[in-house]
Amino acid sequence: MTLIATPQQMHFxxxxxxxxxxSLRDYALSFETYGALNAQRSNAVLICxxxxxxxxxxxxxxxxxxxQGWWDNMIGxxxxxxxxxxxxxxxxxxxxxxxxxxPMQVNPDAAQGQVYGADFPVVTVEDWVxxxxxxxxxxxxxxxxxxxxxxxxxxxxxxxxxxYPERAAHAVVVASAPNLTAENIAxxxxxxxxxxxxxxxxxxxxxQHGVIPKRGLRIARMIGHITYLSDDVMNEKFGRxxxxxxxxxxxxxxxxxxxxxxxIESYLRHQGDKFAEYFDANTYLLITRALDYFDPARSYGGxxxxxxxxxxxxxxxxxxxTDWRFSPKRSREIVKALLDNKRDVSYAEIxxxxxxxxFLLDDPRYLSVVSSYFDSISKEVAA
Amino acid sequence: MTLIATPQQMHFxxxxxxxxxxSLRDYALSFETYGALNAQRSNAVLICxxxxxxxxxxxxxxxxxxxQGWWDNMIGxxxxxxxxxxxxxxxxxxxxxxxxxxPMQVNPDAAQGQVYGADFPVVTVEDWVxxxxxxxxxxxxxxxxxxxxxxxxxxxxxxxxxxYPERAAHAVVVASAPNLTAENIAxxxxxxxxxxxxxxxxxxxxxQHGVIPKRGLRIARMIGHITYLSDDVMNEKFGRxxxxxxxxxxxxxxxxxxxxxxxIESYLRHQGDKFAEYFDANTYLLITRALDYFDPARSYGGxxxxxxxxxxxxxxxxxxxTDWRFSPKRSREIVKALLDNKRDVSYAEIxxxxxxxxFLLDDPRYLSVVSSYFDSISKEVAA
Numbered sequence: 001m002t003l004i005a006t007p008q009q010m011h012f013x014x015x016x017x018x019x020x021x022x023s024l025r026d027y028a029l030s031f032e033t034y035g036a037l038n039a040q041r042s043n044a045v046l047i048c049x050x051x052x053x054x055x056x057x058x059x060x061x062x063x064x065x066x067x068q069g070w071w072d073n074m075i076g077x078x079x080x081x082x083x084x085x086x087x088x089x090x091x092x093x094x095x096x097x098x099x100x101x102x103p104m105q106v107n108p109d110a111a112q113g114q115v116y117g118a119d120f121p122v123v124t125v126e127d128w129v130x131x132x133x134x135x136x137x138x139x140x141x142x143x144x145x146x147x148x149x150x151x152x153x154x155x156x157x158x159x160x161x162x163x164y165p166e167r168a169a170h171a172v173v174v175a176s177a178p179n180l181t182a183e184n185i186a187x188x189x190x191x192x193x194x195x196x197x198x199x200x201x202x203x204x205x206x207x208q209h210g211v212i213p214k215r216g217l218r219i220a221r222m223i224g225h226i227t228y229l230s231d232d233v234m235n236e237k238f239g240r241x242x243x244x245x246x247x248x249x250x251x252x253x254x255x256x257x258x259x260x261x262x263x264i265e266s267y268l269r270h271q272g273d274k275f276a277e278y279f280d281a282n283t284y285l286l287i288t289r290a291l292d293y294f295d296p297a298r299s300y301g302g303x304x305x306x307x308x309x310x311x312x313x314x315x316x317x318x319x320x321x322t323d324w325r326f327s328p329k330r331s332r333e334i335v336k337a338l339l340d341n342k343r344d345v346s347y348a349e350i351x352x353x354x355x356x357x358x359f360l361l362d363d364p365r366y367l368s369v370v371s372s373y374f375d376s377i378s379k380e381v382a383a
Numbered sequence: 384m385t386l387i388a389t390p391q392q393m394h395f396x397x398x399x400x401x402x403x404x405x406s407l408r409d410y411a412l413s414f415e416t417y418g419a420l421n422a423q424r425s426n427a428v429l430i431c432x433x434x435x436x437x438x439x440x441x442x443x444x445x446x447x448x449x450x451q452g453w454w455d456n457m458i459g460x461x462x463x464x465x466x467x468x469x470x471x472x473x474x475x476x477x478x479x480x481x482x483x484x485x486p487m488q489v490n491p492d493a494a495q496g497q498v499y500g501a502d503f504p505v506v507t508v509e510d511w512v513x514x515x516x517x518x519x520x521x522x523x524x525x526x527x528x529x530x531x532x533x534x535x536x537x538x539x540x541x542x543x544x545x546x547y548p549e550r551a552a553h554a555v556v557v558a559s560a561p562n563l564t565a566e567n568i569a570x571x572x573x574x575x576x577x578x579x580x581x582x583x584x585x586x587x588x589x590x591q592h593g594v595i596p597k598r599g600l601r602i603a604r605m606i607g608h609i610t611y612l613s614d615d616v617m618n619e620k621f622g623r624x625x626x627x628x629x630x631x632x633x634x635x636x637x638x639x640x641x642x643x644x645x646x647i648e649s650y651l652r653h654q655g656d657k658f659a660e661y662f663d664a665n666t667y668l669l670i671t672r673a674l675d676y677f678d679p680a681r682s683y684g685g686x687x688x689x690x691x692x693x694x695x696x697x698x699x700x701x702x703x704x705t706d707w708r709f710s711p712k713r714s715r716e717i718v719k720a721l722l723d724n725k726r727d728v729s730y731a732e733i734x735x736x737x738x739x740x741x742f743l744l745d746d747p748r749y750l751s752v753v754s755s756y757f758d759s760i761s762k763e764v765a766a
Contacts, residue, residue: 021632121638122638180623181614182614182620183609186617189648189651190609196641197598215580218576219577223606226573251681255405255676257665257672261675264569282640285641288640289639293634295623295634299633299634324614
């Protein structure tokens with residue numbers, strides 16, 4: 001049975017003070033819910049999204065084929081996060097371009113009803129969690145059975161455990177890290193420079209010019225895609241295959257610097273083109289910056305152990321061996337810091353070939369680890 | 384004693400047929416030599432360069448401080464490749480922008496004395512080696528004591544052993560690979576797309592427009608730099624250090640998506656800016672394509688063992704543990720294929736932290752391996 005998803009929106013009149021010192025005067029959050037909240041309001045699970053995803057986590061929209069949510073293999077009736085047991089909430093983060101208040105929406109402080117564009121304030125993982133907590137207040141949910149996310153979403157789950165230790169019983173942190181390495185920041189920065197130096201960016205106010213910095217967005221997405229895949233899976237999927245071998249050329253090469261020669265080039269160009277059609281350039285800058293800034297140990301002199309001392313919930317961490325963007329080593333740092341604090345931690349390191357993307361894919365061992373973990377949460381909820 | 388380097392140029396009137404089927408009507412090669420050719424003409428060593436280097440391999444130009452050649456730590460009097468023993472030749476490859484015939488030079492087939500620009504033909508590693516062999520002919524050198532290169536230069540050294548097995552006694556292949564992986568091609572392709580989609584590229588004929596596609600070149604170089612360094616060395620050198628902590632901000636962040644926040648960003652932007660000032664955009668496309676195309680096993684159904692059967696010289700291969708662009712695994716593939724053919728191979732895998740860049744740096748173990756190897760070549764030459 002396919003779950004039918006229905007997007008909702010909640011408007012918040014109270015200003016949201018941000019970590020930067022700025023504040024959002026008022027804002028709206030797009031969200032979806034799946035399953036039913038029980039009478040004790042104790043079976044809610046919040047799903048946090050990563051860079052280019054949204055509140056549309058599971059199910060499909062009525063009458064729209066191929067509109068499955070981005071984690072539909074994980075969440076739904078009878079799935080690892082079982083919507084027959086849990087009330088699951090997907091929420092779109094502030095600054096995004098999928099419905100919640102962001103750069104594409106009208107700036108209430110602008111004179112002529114202009115959109116925010118580059119004037120949208122910098123938002124952090126902590127700001128997102130604060131906004132998510134207000135959504136839970138509005139939904140009447142005092143405490144989550146679990147908060148869960150992968151990659152940047154995992155950072156939000158971790159931040160929930162630190163900002164609202166009493167409001168989540170479990171945090172499920174998949175393919176994530178306690179902060180970005182210099183290399184990660186470097187990849188984000190190159191992607192941002194590609195966008196910002198695109199002449200169609202116009203300092204972030206391209207909307208008024210009726211253009212979109214598609215060149216920059218394409219490059220940003222191509223870089224991203226390389227880092228989401230492992231070298232092994234790229235070799236397996238594409239290797240050195242040509243898109244089309246040229247007859248009469250000994251090697252089959254067309255000998256061109258600008259035309260597509262290898263399959264991997266064709267794949268990356270296609271991904272870049274698709275992305276530039278739907279993703280907002282200012283959102284890309286904001287979300288990669290939120291990634292760069294997240295670093296709970298920073299205010300504790302770099303001690304992750306001290307930083308995680310505030311957390312009281314139980315944890316499941318999952319990492320994937322070939323993920324070089326958020327490597328298992330980074331998850332183990334979180335595990336160690338939690339164990340230093342004698343917290344209850346489960347950790348699975350999945351030997352998967354798919355790199356960072358593995359957290360979205362159907363690895364049976366991965367899905368079964370999450371499934372077992374949520375089974376035990378389900379028993380706690382029922383008890 | 385500082386070696387004084389003197390650039391030279393040799394013009395070739397005979398057309399050079401290229402692998403693509405095109406040919407260069409006539410061409411010039413820039414080169415430098417260090418040390419003296421012995422009476423038997425048996426002590427010549429050819430050095431092949433990688434992406435952004437040139438014929439200026441060692442020594443410095445008279446009256447120009449800080450003009451050391453790119454491998455000056457390796458080559459010179461008393462250095463691992465000792466110019467008191469060997470006659471060392473550095474040569475700039477065709478298509479480059481440092482003196483040899485390339486896209487910035489006048490196209491003899493163009494009507495109005497225009498430069499080649501994007502009409503410069505695609506050149507391959509094999510084409511470069513053919514041109515280098517003609518230079519040796521002109522210099523009266525029948526057989527090299529050794530041919531040596533790192534990265535793309537190592538591919539040329541390997542190709543020498545296959546194209547002219549009788550013309551080199553030793554091939555020294557450092558931090559190289561028998562071909563590029565899909566991931567390597569992917570990084571090259573993103574860099575090329577950044578250049579080609581820069582509005583100032585004008586289809587590769589930007590010279591006539593009086594502009595340079597600097598935005599694209601900057602992005603290309605930033606991507607390159609990330610792949611030359613290891614994650615570890617980036618963390619050690621830059622980590623999450625801010626360029627300048629903001630007073631009054633709890634985390635020290637300035638909360639900006641476009642300004643420099645982290646040291647790694649500052650470093651990459653600086654590298655990109657510098658590169659865009661001196662490197663030619665069409666050369667970047669040509670040289671990355673030569674990297675993509677190199678694949679000696681391709682004409683042997685993918686069998687590197689069969690492909691390397693033609694080689695008869697002795698080999699030294701060196702790789703660096705943290706080099707993820709040309710990992711030790713790739714060097715071991717070459718070693719294995721040579722051993723399958725019962726060739727004489729030495730191999731050193733250096734446990735260095737610096738990533739791909741290590742081949743240019745002063746690691747004492749690395750320099751001593753090369754030094755010992757050339758000592759033994761020196762004895763063969765003297766015998």
